[in-house]
Amino acid sequence: MLDRKYIVANASAVKANCENRNVPHEVDQLLELETQRRDMLRQVEELNRQANAVSKTIGQAKDEQEREERKANGRDLRAQKDAAQTQHDELDLKIRELELRLPNMAHPEAPIGEDDKSNLELGRGKHAPREFDFPPQDHVEIAKQWDWIDFEGGARTSGAGFYFLKGDLVLLDLAIQQYAVSELVRRGFIPMTTPDLAQDSILEGIGFMPRGPETQVYSIENSNLSLIGTAEITLGGLYSGETFDAETLPLKLCGISHCFRTEAGAAGRASKGLYRVHQFTKIEMFVFCLPDQSDALHQELKQIECDLFDAIEVPFRVVDTATGDLGGPAYRKYDLEAWMPGRGEAGEWGEVTSTSNCTDYQARRLNVRYKQKETKGTHFVHTLNGTAFALSRALISVLENHQNRDGSVNVPEALQPYLSGRKQIGG
RNA sequence: GGAGGAGUGGCAGAGUGGUUGAAUGCGGCGGUCUUGAAAACCGUUGAGCGUGCGAGCGUUCCGGGGGUUCGAAUCCCUCCUCCUCCGCCA
Numbered sequence: 001m002l003d004r005k006y007i008v009a010n011a012s013a014v015k016a017n018c019e020n021r022n023v024p025h026e027v028d029q030l031l032e033l034e035t036q037r038r039d040m041l042r043q044v045e046e047l048n049r050q051a052n053a054v055s056k057t058i059g060q061a062k063d064e065q066e067r068e069e070r071k072a073n074g075r076d077l078r079a080q081k082d083a084a085q086t087q088h089d090e091l092d093l094k095i096r097e098l099e100l101r102l103p104n105m106a107h108p109e110a111p112i113g114e115d116d117k118s119n120l121e122l123g124r125g126k127h128a129p130r131e132f133d134f135p136p137q138d139h140v141e142i143a144k145q146w147d148w149i150d151f152e153g154g155a156r157t158s159g160a161g162f163y164f165l166k167g168d169l170v171l172l173d174l175a176i177q178q179y180a181v182s183e184l185v186r187r188g189f190i191p192m193t194t195p196d197l198a199q200d201s202i203l204e205g206i207g208f209m210p211r212g213p214e215t216q217v218y219s220i221e222n223s224n225l226s227l228i229g230t231a232e233i234t235l236g237g238l239y240s241g242e243t244f245d246a247e248t249l250p251l252k253l254c255g256i257s258h259c260f261r262t263e264a265g266a267a268g269r270a271s272k273g274l275y276r277v278h279q280f281t282k283i284e285m286f287v288f289c290l291p292d293q294s295d296a297l298h299q300e301l302k303q304i305e306c307d308l309f310d311a312i313e314v315p316f317r318v319v320d321t322a323t324g325d326l327g328g329p330a331y332r333k334y335d336l337e338a339w340m341p342g343r344g345e346a347g348e349w350g351e352v353t354s355t356s357n358c359t360d361y362q363a364r365r366l367n368v369r370y371k372q373k374e375t376k377g378t379h380f381v382h383t384l385n386g387t388a389f390a391l392s393r394a395l396i397s398v399l400e401n402h403q404n405r406d407g408s409v410n411v412p413e414a415l416q417p418y419l420s421g422r423k424q425i426g427g
Numbered sequence: 428g429g430a431g432g433a434g435u436g437g438c439a440g441a442g443u444g445g446u447u448g449a450a451u452g453c454g455g456c457g458g459u460c461u462u463g464a465a466a467a468c469c470g471u472u473g474a475g476c477g478u479g480c481g482a483g484c485g486u487u488c489c490g491g492g493g494g495u496u497c498g499a500a501u502c503c504c505u506c507c508u509c510c511u512c513c514g515c516c517a
Contacts, residue, residue, distance in 0.1 A: 045477065
């Protein structure tokens with residue numbers, strides 16, 4: 001959510017931003033309603049002031065008759081105030097609905113473009129895509145050879161898009177998680193396991209739309225809870241309504257959670273094997289910080305993602321997301337796309353991580369503030385998030401890039417300590 | 428699941444219908460004293476919104492929502508959270 005005063009003062013920039021992002025807007029209507037609301041607010045406060053003044057004189061009334069007259073006067077003023085208040089609240093609600101649909105402003109250097117075709121490649125990882133001297137298999141084939149993934153069992157118990165991991169692949173999965181968590185802890189992140197469900201109000205604050213026709217998340221019937229699509233939701237909601245002391249920021253959190261996605265409308269999109277599933281585990285980075293820290297922290301999160309994928313020796317490229325492809329809350333977003341040799345005809349890049357600077361957009365919706373010593377008042381913090389590893393896709397990248405001719409898979413050195421020192425699985 | 432109790436400012440803790448945004452203490456900040464520090468003493472110390480160049484003024488907020496009343500931290504209803512005891516359970 002944008003600051004209402006900012007929208008009023010910068011209406012043309014807000015409109016231009018919506019157009020760059022391919023989001024329809026009703027800024028003009030919002031401005032009109034806001035003008036009305038302010039008038040109404042002034043009326044409400046004036047009536048309230050008068051009513052309060054009358055109330056204070058009632059105790060000092062000189063006789064019963066004067067007392068009753070003043071009471072009647074007070075009643076009348078309160079009634080007028082209530083009527084004005086109701087009008088004000090209706091206007092406020094309409095404005096808020098419009099505001100909630102406005103996306104965050106975009107970073108001035110973010111590439112402008114309609115969709116992901118305008119995304120800008122910023123660089124590559126340390127490892128170039130491998131030249132195979134044998135036809136590489138995709139992860140589904142590799143896993144099948146060693147009975148590492150049971151898709152049929154997943155479908156039987158839970159439906160299409162669910163799966164069981166088995167055997168050594170589970171150990172690899174855990175090794176990646178442990179490696180990521182220890183690396184993040186080393187870099188000052190506090191490890192946290194989070195609830196896998198959150199209240200809808202928190203989802204909305206983060207920028208998800210639970211229960212809409214295009215919802216990405218599963219909701220629990222007869223409750224206001226939804227399964228989280230990412231730990232960003234719970235970590236971001238963790239301090240909703242709270243005020244940080246400025247010295248305690250930046251606060252870096254590392255969330256370990258399951259992620260649930262309906263993937264509604266994703267049918268037909270590249271979705272083989274583990275690539276697009278309804279549930280996966282994710283190690284997520286989340287940061288609360290001061291406004292002047294968020295740009296640098298965004299670079300830091302991007303760098304951590306690069307370091308992690310370099311460490312597991314997976315080739316990747318970094319992409320600066322175009323305005324039209326940014327989610328609503330993001331001011332700027334970088335994606336890492338890993339090389340997946342088994343994808344498409346002869347390998348393709350596939351998104352494996354994403355890091356966003358959401359500036360104060362989520363903080364305003366969730367009411368997360370900071371307070372600086374010596375200065376009056378509070379301000380909204382900035383929030384950032386980034387994927388360390390989404391395990392489903394990380395596993396694809398490791399299996400496909402480190403496969404051998406016989407289907408065995410080399411364990412990247414960085415992961416070996418977390419896999420009993422083993423250098424290979426399968427075979 | 429059953430029975431009780433409690434939710435007030437950064438914290439602790441008064442306040443049960445009318446200048447109470449809220450006593451008091453602690454903490455924080457400023458000052459006096461001191462070579463310096465401590466102690467002591469004095470002063471100061473919540474946030475949101477509106478309005479004004481500004482000092483300020485107005486308004487809202489005592490877990491959330493609703494109600495009674497001219498007026499609610501204070502009375503009523505409801506929800507949430509926490510604590511204690513009992514039961515059940517990984």
